[in-house]
Amino acid sequence: MIPVLFVTSELYPLVKTGGLADVSSSLPEALCGLGYDVQVLLPGYPDALAAARKAGSRRKAQFRIGQYEVSLWQTRVPGTAFTLWLVDCPLLFDRPGNPYQNEEGQDWWDNAHRFELFGRVGAMMAMGEAGLSWTPDLVHCNDWQTGLIPVFMAPVSRRPGIIFTIHNLAYHGVFPHQTFQDLGLPESLWRWDQLEFHGQLSFIKGGLVFSDRITTVSPGYAREIQTPEFGHGLDGLLRSRQEALTGILNGIDVRVWNPQEDPELTFHYRRNHLKNKARCKVSLQQELCLDVSDGPLLSFIGRLVEQKGVDWLISVMPELLERHCQFVLLGSGEARYEAPLKQLAQQWPGQMSLTLGYDEGLAHRITAGSDIFLMPSRFEPCGLNQMYSLRYGTVPVVHAVGGLSDTVHDPQDADTSVANGFRFSEANEQSLLAAINRALESYSNRQSWRRLQDNGMAADYSWQQRAQSYDDLYQAILKEREQHQLD
Known part of the structure; x- marks a missing residue:
C-alpha cells in the first residue's frame, strides 16, 4: 500500500x-x-x-x-x-x-x-x-x-x-x-x-x-x-x-447523499419512483410554514456573499414571487444580503422561507423537497450542491462557470439524453431570470421535466x-x- x-x-x-x-x-x-x-x-x-x-x-x-x-x-x-x-x-x-x-x-x-x-x-x-x-x-x-x-x-x-x-x-x-x-x-x-x-x-x-x-x-x-x-x-x-x-x-459521497436511504428524509424515493419526492415537498412546506402548493418551489443553499450571485437572486425574486413561485433559502453571510432577504421573507410569509445559518439536515430536506435549485455563482470552482440536487431529482439553474458548466447540461446545448438543467452565460440578473423562466416553462411540461430529472439522477457523481x-x-x-x- x-x-x-x-x-x-x-x-x-x-x-x-x-x-x-x-x-x-x-x-x-x-x-x-x-x-x-x-x-x-x-x-x-x-x-x-x-x-x-x-x-x-x-x-x-x-x-x-x-x-x-x-x-x-x-x-x-x-x-x-x-x-x-x-x-x-x-x-x-x-x-x-x-x-x-x-x-x-x-x-x-x-x-x-x-x-x-x-x-x-x-x-x-x-x-x-x-x-x-x-x-x-x-x-x-x-x-x-x-x-x-x-x-x-x-x-x-x-x-x-x-x-x-x-x-x-x-x-x-x-x-x-x-x-x-x-x-x-x-x-x-x-x-x-x-x-x-x-x-x-x-x-x-x-x-x-x-x-x-x-x-x-x-x-x-x-x-x-x-x-x-x-x-x-x-x-x-x-x-x-x-x-x-x-x-x-x-x-460526492453517495452514501450520505442518497434519496433512497437518506436518514434526514421522512419519505424516500429513487429514479424510477418519484412519488415520494412530491411528499418531501409537502413535508418541507409544512416544516417551513409555507403554503402547501403544487407550484414551483425554488431553493438556494450557500453563503450569502457576492461570489454566490446573491444580489442577482434578490433582484429577480420579487417578480417570481408575484408569479406565485415559492423560495426556500438556507445560509448566512453579509448583512447587505441578509437584510433584503429578511424583508422579502416578511412580505411573502407563505411563499418564502429564509433560514440564516447552516443546518445539515435541513439542507438535505431542501434538496429533496425543491423543484428547482439555484446556483447563480459569479465563479464556482466545482460546486457540490448542484450534484446533490441532480442526484435528488431537483433540476438546477446555474451560471455556466467552473464545475457548474462541467456538470449541468442545458437542453439548448445538449442532447435530450444528457440534458439535466439550465445554464446562463451572461453575468447579470437578466440572464439568470431568463434561465429560470426556461426552467419554469419546462416545469409546466410533465414529460420534459421528468426527462431532465431522470437524466440528472442517472449520472454517476461518486468519488x-x-x-x-x-x-x-x-x-x-x-x-x-x-x-x-x-x-
Missing part, C-alpha cells in the same frame, strides 16, 4: 465551512478503496479533539516548535477507512466556532502563525521528523492553509512527491510583509516568483510554486484560473505551470470514478520522483 499524507484544514463531519470538508472526507475514503494508505492531518480544533477522544484517540508524539507545545493525536472517524491525525496546539487552535474567524466574523489575528505551524508539522510528518514510524510517499495539500508545506520540503531532494489542490483561488492566505518577517521565513523566499505577492506574503503561492503537481476541482476551473478574470492575480504563474496543472471534477484520476496522477508523480532520485 502506498502511504499518502492528506493535509486539510477542514474535515466533515468534524469541522466544515464549505466543500473542502466534504472532499477531505470523501476523497481519502475513495483512495483507500484503491489500495492507498491515506492518513489525514487536521488542526486540533476543540470539536475535533472531543470527537477524537470519544472515538479512542491516542497521543503518538509530543514536541515543541518555537514557543508552542504540540501533540499529535491519532484516531479514526467512525465509519471511515483512513487514519486521522490531529495537531493539538491549544494556544493556536483551541478556539470556539469557525476555524478561521472569531464570533464577530473577523479573521483570527494570528492565522498566519496558526497555519505556518500547521504547515511545519505537516512537513515534519512528511519528512519522518515527527517521531512516528509512518512516513508517506506522497503529500496531498489542500488550499492556502497548507501552502507552506511544499516550501518547507523544497530544500530536500529525496522528499515525497507533492500534489497541491486549489479548492478556491479567491482565498490566497495573504498577509503583510511584517508577518513574513515575524514567521522567520528565509529572505530568499521574498521574491515575485516565490512567496511575494504585490508586496505581501501569499501562502497559496508556496503550493503553486513548489509542488510537483497542481490540481483544481473541475476541468472548467482549471482553464478559468489561467485567465485574468478568474486568476486573482495568479493567472500568469498558473499559465507558466500549465503542464503541471490538472482539473479533476469533485465527486470512485474521480479517485481513479487522482490515482493516475499519484502514479505519475511517483515515477517522476523515482527518476529524479536515480538521476
Whole structure:
C-alpha cells in the first residue's frame, strides 16, 4: 500500500465551512478503496479533539516548535477507512466556532502563525521528523492553509512527491510583509516568483510554486484560473505551470447523499419512483410554514456573499414571487444580503422561507423537497450542491462557470439524453431570470421535466470514478520522483 499524507484544514463531519470538508472526507475514503494508505492531518480544533477522544484517540508524539507545545493525536472517524491525525496546539487552535474567524466574523489575528505551524508539522510528518514510524510517499495539500508545506520540503531532494489542490483561488492566505518577517521565513523566499505577492506574503503561492503537481476541482476551473478574470492575480504563474496543472471534477459521497436511504428524509424515493419526492415537498412546506402548493418551489443553499450571485437572486425574486413561485433559502453571510432577504421573507410569509445559518439536515430536506435549485455563482470552482440536487431529482439553474458548466447540461446545448438543467452565460440578473423562466416553462411540461430529472439522477457523481484520476496522477508523480532520485 502506498502511504499518502492528506493535509486539510477542514474535515466533515468534524469541522466544515464549505466543500473542502466534504472532499477531505470523501476523497481519502475513495483512495483507500484503491489500495492507498491515506492518513489525514487536521488542526486540533476543540470539536475535533472531543470527537477524537470519544472515538479512542491516542497521543503518538509530543514536541515543541518555537514557543508552542504540540501533540499529535491519532484516531479514526467512525465509519471511515483512513487514519486521522490531529495537531493539538491549544494556544493556536483551541478556539470556539469557525476555524478561521472569531464570533464577530473577523479573521483570527494570528492565522498566519496558526497555519505556518500547521504547515511545519505537516512537513515534519512528511519528512519522518515527527517521531512516528509512518512516513508517506506522497503529500496531498489542500488550499492556502497548507501552502507552506511544499516550501518547507523544497530544500530536500529525496522528499515525497507533492500534489497541491486549489479548492478556491479567491482565498490566497495573504498577509503583510511584517508577518513574513515575524514567521522567520528565509529572505530568499521574498521574491515575485516565490512567496511575494504585490508586496505581501501569499501562502497559496508556496503550493503553486513548489509542488510537483497542481490540481483544481473541475476541468472548467482549471482553464478559468489561467485567465485574468478568474486568476486573482495568479493567472500568469498558473499559465507558466500549465503542464503541471490538472482539473479533476469533485465527486460526492453517495452514501450520505442518497434519496433512497437518506436518514434526514421522512419519505424516500429513487429514479424510477418519484412519488415520494412530491411528499418531501409537502413535508418541507409544512416544516417551513409555507403554503402547501403544487407550484414551483425554488431553493438556494450557500453563503450569502457576492461570489454566490446573491444580489442577482434578490433582484429577480420579487417578480417570481408575484408569479406565485415559492423560495426556500438556507445560509448566512453579509448583512447587505441578509437584510433584503429578511424583508422579502416578511412580505411573502407563505411563499418564502429564509433560514440564516447552516443546518445539515435541513439542507438535505431542501434538496429533496425543491423543484428547482439555484446556483447563480459569479465563479464556482466545482460546486457540490448542484450534484446533490441532480442526484435528488431537483433540476438546477446555474451560471455556466467552473464545475457548474462541467456538470449541468442545458437542453439548448445538449442532447435530450444528457440534458439535466439550465445554464446562463451572461453575468447579470437578466440572464439568470431568463434561465429560470426556461426552467419554469419546462416545469409546466410533465414529460420534459421528468426527462431532465431522470437524466440528472442517472449520472454517476461518486468519488470512485474521480479517485481513479487522482490515482493516475499519484502514479505519475511517483515515477517522476523515482527518476529524479536515480538521476
